[in-house]
Amino acid sequence: MRTVHADRISLEPQTAAHADEMFVVLSDPAIYEHENEPPSSVEWLRTRFTKLESRLSADGREQWLNWVIRLPGSELIGYVQATVLADHRAQIAYEMKSSHWGQGLGYAATSAMIVELIEHYQVVHLSAVLKQSNSRSRRLLERLGFALASPEAWIAEQIEPDEILMIKDVAG
Numbered sequence: 001m002r003t004v005h006a007d008r009i010s011l012e013p014q015t016a017a018h019a020d021e022m023f024v025v026l027s028d029p030a031i032y033e034h035e036n037e038p039p040s041s042v043e044w045l046r047t048r049f050t051k052l053e054s055r056l057s058a059d060g061r062e063q064w065l066n067w068v069i070r071l072p073g074s075e076l077i078g079y080v081q082a083t084v085l086a087d088h089r090a091q092i093a094y095e096m097k098s099s100h101w102g103q104g105l106g107y108a109a110t111s112a113m114i115v116e117l118i119e120h121y122q123v124v125h126l127s128a129v130l131k132q133s134n135s136r137s138r139r140l141l142e143r144l145g146f147a148l149a150s151p152e153a154w155i156a157e158q159i160e161p162d163e164i165l166m167i168k169d170v171a172g
Contacts, residue, residue, distance in 0.1 A: 001055065001065060002120075006112035009105055011067035014079060015053055018068050019046035021076045030098035034131040061086055063121070069096065069109045077105065080113040082123075090123040106140055114144065114170075124171035129157070132164050141166045 001013040012018075023042045032038060039045040052066050063084040069077050078096030085091075092113065096106050117123040128146065130137045146166040149157075159165045 001067070004067065004112050004116050007108050008072065009077075009108050009112070010070045010072075011080060011109060011112055011116070012070055014049055014066035014068050014081075016046050016050040018076065019049050022049075022068060022079070025076055025078055025097045026095065028097050028099075031095050034134040034137075065113075065117075065121070067109075067113060069105070071105075078109070080109050082113060082117055082121075084117065084121050084123060088122050089125045089127065090117050090121070092117075092126055092128050101136065107143060110140065110144060114168075118170050124169065126168040126170065127157070128166050129159060129163050130166070132162055138164070138166070141168075144168065 003013065004011040014022075019042055023039060023045050026045070027038050029038070039048070049066075052064055055064050056062065057064065064081070065084060066079060066081040068079050071077055077100045078094065080092070080094045082090045082092045092110070094106060094110050094113075096109070100106075114123075114126065117126070126146070127149070128137075128141055130141070146168045149165040149167045153167065154165050157165055
């Protein structure tokens with residue numbers, strides 16, 4: 001993995017050294033309006049980040065690519081991540097501190113990650129799963145060119161009733 005520079009942000013490969021600063025970011029309760037919960041402690045987060053530094057699943061079939069989002073003033077504001085599968089598909093996710101929502105930074109970070117996935121990991125198909133109630137995330141994905149997947153894809157991916165699956169094909 002490498003650092004990716006984009007408009008107004010940089011994406012740094014996530015490491016355990018980011019845990020203290022990311023704990024503060026991920027403690028923002030607004031992030032969890034739709035799902036999940038904040039990390040229980042800095043130690044828990046550091047252990048999680050250490051595991052993810054392998055960049056591979058235990059069976060070696062998936063690449064785990066995680067970047068923290070850094071502003072030019074050196075503040076971390078969130079992360080973007082992708083699970084890259086052997087068939088050149090990637091499942092993406094992202095989280096960002098609510099004080100930075102609505103400024104185009106999520107778009108910049110996710111867009112930069114997608115370009116990196118296409119150019120350096122040969123990804124041709126992207127997907128994201130989100131809660132149906134998360135209209136902010138859905139708008140971001142639509143702006144990035146994602147569309148709702150077919151009902152058959154929802155079944156194949158075992159999407160929960162309160163979730164939606166959005167996809168983007170980038171082969172061309």
